[in-house]
Amino acid sequence: MAVWGERLAGVRGVLLDISGVLFDSCAGGGVPIPGSVQAVARLKQSQLKVRFCTNESQKSQEKLVGLLQRLGFDISEEEVTSPAPAACQILKERGLRPHLLVHDEIRSEFDKIDTSNPNCVVIADAGDAFSYKNMNKAFQVLMELENPVLISLGKGRYYKETSGLLLDVGAYVKALEYACGIEAEVVGKPSPEFFKNALQVMGVEAHQAIMIGDDIVGDVSGAQRCGMRALQVRTGKFRPSDEHHPEVKADGYVDNLAEAVDLLLQHLDK
Numbered sequence: 001m002a003v004w005g006e007r008l009a010g011v012r013g014v015l016l017d018i019s020g021v022l023f024d025s026c027a028g029g030g031v032p033i034p035g036s037v038q039a040v041a042r043l044k045q046s047q048l049k050v051r052f053c054t055n056e057s058q059k060s061q062e063k064l065v066g067l068l069q070r071l072g073f074d075i076s077e078e079e080v081t082s083p084a085p086a087a088c089q090i091l092k093e094r095g096l097r098p099h100l101l102v103h104d105e106i107r108s109e110f111d112k113i114d115t116s117n118p119n120c121v122v123i124a125d126a127g128d129a130f131s132y133k134n135m136n137k138a139f140q141v142l143m144e145l146e147n148p149v150l151i152s153l154g155k156g157r158y159y160k161e162t163s164g165l166l167l168d169v170g171a172y173v174k175a176l177e178y179a180c181g182i183e184a185e186v187v188g189k190p191s192p193e194f195f196k197n198a199l200q201v202m203g204v205e206a207h208q209a210i211m212i213g214d215d216i217v218g219d220v221s222g223a224q225r226c227g228m229r230a231l232q233v234r235t236g237k238f239r240p241s242d243e244h245h246p247e248v249k250a251d252g253y254v255d256n257l258a259e260a261v262d263l264l265l266q267h268l269d270k
Contacts, residue, residue: 016040017211017214097116135172160236212231233256
């Protein structure tokens with residue numbers, strides 16, 4: 001236990017991934033991972049600052065939070081950092097008009113964005129909308145631009161629902177990058193700016209924060225590159241091979257969020 005004390009010393013803020021850590025998605029909405037509802041409640045009753053940091057791009061932030069509340073989680077929209085609102089801010093600041101290759105459920109996030117005469121492409125986890133026709137249209141928009149801009153909401157390889165593993169936006173982003181000879185700008189994990197924004201809102205320094213997620217690259221590596229510590233849960237998309245990743249090693253591996261919270265609270269201020 002002394003090892004955990006060293007690993008968790010000085011933690012003042014906790015960033016929580018959502019999908020695969022709090023719940024698993026399913027056709028009917030979602031199923032809480034055992035112990036996660038209580039774990040979030042315990043965290044929020046402690047002196048630790050808590051923020052939810054997600055790459056979810058198949059549900060609007062409002063609908064995601066509503067689903068989590070119905071599942072019993074103590075969460076509000078103001079506590080969530082997600083990529084669609086962050087992307088909208090970037091689009092406004094840079095005068096970008098996107099062609100949207102996104103899921104219908106998040107189109108409402110872009111209602112106040114000018115999408116006429118596109119000068120960039122925004123891609124997210126579009127699910128069944130990732131057809132050849134739609135991918136080719138995004139490709140054509142990019143190729144017609146003198147300085148093509150491709151903005152991706154996250155760059156995950158895959159994620160887990162109760163039905164199994166599903167291909168994520170990263171694979172489709174790679175296809176457009178390859179075809180167009182460009183590199184996408186990532187808004188979401190593992191982008192350093194995404195993590196820094198969450199830390200700024202929380203009011204804690206990177207060395208005082210810890211990320212808890214199920215993605216060895218997006219959550220763990222992304223957080224560590226920003227100077228944070230990171231725990232990987234063995235739920236969600238976790239694979240046993242993650243613990244032997246050739247480039248990334250979490251600061252600790254735990255069976256689930258409940259165990260992570262037990263350890264954090266046990267070593268608080270120690």
